[in-house]
Amino acid sequence: NAGVMQNPRHLVRRRGQEARLRCSPVKGHSHVYWYRQLPEEGLKFMVYLQKENIIDESGMPKERFSAEFPKEGPSILRIQQVVRGDSAAYFCASSPQNGPGGIDEQYFGPGTRLTVT
Amino acid sequence: EDQVTQSPEALRLQEGESSSLNCSYTVSGLRGLFWYRQDPGKGPEFLFTLYSAGEEKEKERLKATLTKKESFLHITAPKPEDSATYLCAAYAGNNRKLIWGLGTSLAVNP
Numbered sequence: 001n002a003g004v005m006q007n008p009r010h011l012v013r014r015r016g017q018e019a020r021l022r023c024s025p026v027k028g029h030s031h032v033y034w035y036r037q038l039p040e041e042g043l044k045f046m047v048y049l050q051k052e053n054i055i056d057e058s059g060m061p062k063e064r065f066s067a068e069f070p071k072e073g074p075s076i077l078r079i080q081q082v083v084r085g086d087s088a089a090y091f092c093a094s095s096p097q098n099g100p101g102g103i104d105e106q107y108f109g110p111g112t113r114l115t116v117t
Numbered sequence: 118e119d120q121v122t123q124s125p126e127a128l129r130l131q132e133g134e135s136s137s138l139n140c141s142y143t144v145s146g147l148r149g150l151f152w153y154r155q156d157p158g159k160g161p162e163f164l165f166t167l168y169s170a171g172e173e174k175e176k177e178r179l180k181a182t183l184t185k186k187e188s189f190l191h192i193t194a195p196k197p198e199d200s201a202t203y204l205c206a207a208y209a210g211n212n213r214k215l216i217w218g219l220g221t222s223l224a225v226n227p
Contacts, residue, residue: 004160033214041219042204042217042218042219042220043161043206043217044217045214045215045217048214056214059214091160091161093160093161103148103149103166103168103208105151105163105166106151106163106215107163108153108160108161108162108163109160110159110160111158111159111160
């Protein structure tokens with residue numbers, strides 16, 4: 001009965017490299033969310049995806065960041081040409097979206113801590 | 118603008134000393150209010166969902182309540198293992214995403 005899985009747990013990249021963060025949702029969940037968390041800023045929504053569709057990417061920078069949730073396999077958050085300001089904890093959450101009015105709790109993974117040197 | 122504010126930012130209690138955490142929200146058409154617990158270095162752990170004013174939910178030493186303007190997380194006779202950051206988030210009618218507060222960092226001393 002696995003929960004949300006994220007890998008890697010820790011990722012170190014040099015400025016200018018690419019970072020790929022992976023998220024496997026709870027089995028049976030078809031909705032995935034990515035968040036970024038900094039110590040003094042709290043959780044910030046980045047993107048909401050369903051299988052093969054981006055539903056809301058309003059929280060994701062338009063440059064260098066992209067996300068996908070393919071029909072098969074994990075959801076990927078990709079950051080190209082990383083800069084020091086990208087250092088943060090990135091969390092993935094999933095939900096089944098079948099609660100009252102389509103509102104469901106989101107279940108979070110353990111996060112990926114990205115450090116850009 | 119939709120907003121969620123939590124208070125206090127930090128709270129230190131003695132074991133057994135009951136207290137309440139506050140989550141005030143200003144959102145358009147609240148559809149759900151969520152409480153989570155987050156331990157250092159881990160992802161948020163779901164605690165409760167409240168859907169309408171007057172609703173209450175309980176789990177062990179925790180009880181969450183909801184009014185039209187705010188939610189409270191009541192902690193009765195806390196233990197050191199209740200030490201964590203408690204986050205609340207609101208799901209508004211016009212958005213498909215949760216709006217998060219900054220959390221209350223709770224420390225319970227033995």
